[in-house]
């Protein structure tokens with residue numbers, strides 16, 4: 001596309017270091033692409049002429065031309081002979097995230113390291129939970145004695161039929177019980193044949209990425225949103241298209257504006273991390289979008305069991321009559337994260353492919369946890385435990401709401417919290433966000449930064465991305481009160 005001449009912008013190419021032992025053109029291509037994606041090279045920045053860049057880096061002009069050719073081909077740069085080379089206009093919504101960097105010319109080691117750099121997932125905080133850790137349920141309440149008893153009973157005399165290679169979709173008894181639970185408690189009618197047991201929601205999302213994303217395909221997701229889902233989709237080659245979230249959840253009209261996008265990942269019951277619930281009008285619009293575009297929806301219902309007024313919402317999948325929703329569920333927010341047990345409910349046409357893909361990864365989930373969970377559900381412990389966890393989370397939420405300082409300068413009032421295990425409160429600026437979180441850290445209180453949940457290169461102004469995300473379920477009320485006391489001091493209120 002021809003571009004109108006613009007005054008050349010200063011271009012900072014500092015830090016590009018090329019290893020003469022490796023393919024130089026590819027290294028240069030990667031270095032420039034990384035700078036374009038992370039915004040160090042802004043749109044419409046004029047790049048130096050290939051001859052100048054070659055002499056600056058001490059490489060041949062031919063090498064630079066090859067790197068530029070690749071960037072042209074992938075749409076990162078534009079230009080005309082004689083008019084110079086410019087960074088392309090990539091809107092934030094369409095700016096591709098880096099596809100996986102495995103190329104025949106790379107050695108496998110460098111492909112792995114590259115993956116680490118581009119899709120690094122900060123490890124969740126580990127160790128004993130503290131206030132206000134996000135993503136952690138009240139696992140101090142888990143009935144370990146019951147679990148130990150059921151586990152001992154299973155292992156004392158396991159049925160030989162369950163000790164060989166099992167069904168890659170997961171233990172049949174467990175899948176039948178999950179189907180019954182979803183039908184009775186969540187209004188989601190499905191057949192056990194539609195269920196694939198996974199190692200938690202993350203693996204379910206990752207399987208969706210492996211099976212549904214073709215390299216370069218555009219995939220929409222909430223922005224801000226669950227970054228680990230974005231990483232899983234991006235390493236499968238997706239171009240991530242962030243879609244705004246407002247008071248009704250994902251902005252479906254904005255999604256509908258994206259061209260060539262037929263897959264969306266979202267958290268309808270309790271948007272992660274803002275806490276908004278997708279309105280019914282948006283749910284219906286979203287299903288209509290999927291039908292119109294022949295699209296698919298990945299519904300991550302990671303904490304759907306936690307609803308504090310009325311019964312849990314029926315998932316989007318329960319409204320789906322067209323086989324367009326892939327439902328992700330997890331036991332990790334009702335039991336404890338380290339259990340690593342979750343599941344997918346798939347449109348019937350996709351179930352077999354997912355089970356097969358699962359088999360290639362790891363055959364199937366380990367039988368002990370599946371079998372004990374099946375017993376745990378069959379004997380009624382699971383339902384009882386859900387009720388216990390919901391009551392505890394509500395009471396811990398109340399402790400946070402009641403004890404939160406009346407006004408924290410630069411911080412919006414706490415929202416009404418009807419669902420989930422965390423809440424999100426907006427802050428005036430990034431500087432204030434940092435200040436509040438650092439002060440909290442100094443007194444041993446964990447608060448997550450809302451700004452860390454945004455996709456890189458988001459168009460939303462930086463200060464509007466600021467906020468605090470607080471998990472309220474991780475520790476009992478007394479510890480919440482202590483943490484709030486410490487916060488008042490740290491924030492000098």
Ligand SMILES: Cc1ncc(COP(=O)(O)O)c(C=O)c1O
Pocket residue numbers: 134135199200201202203226267272300302330331332333337341342
């Ligand atoms: C939105 C969302 N989805 C999925 C997960 C992952 O859940 P699991 O532990 O089951 O993999 C999390 C974990 O915090 C989450 O916040």
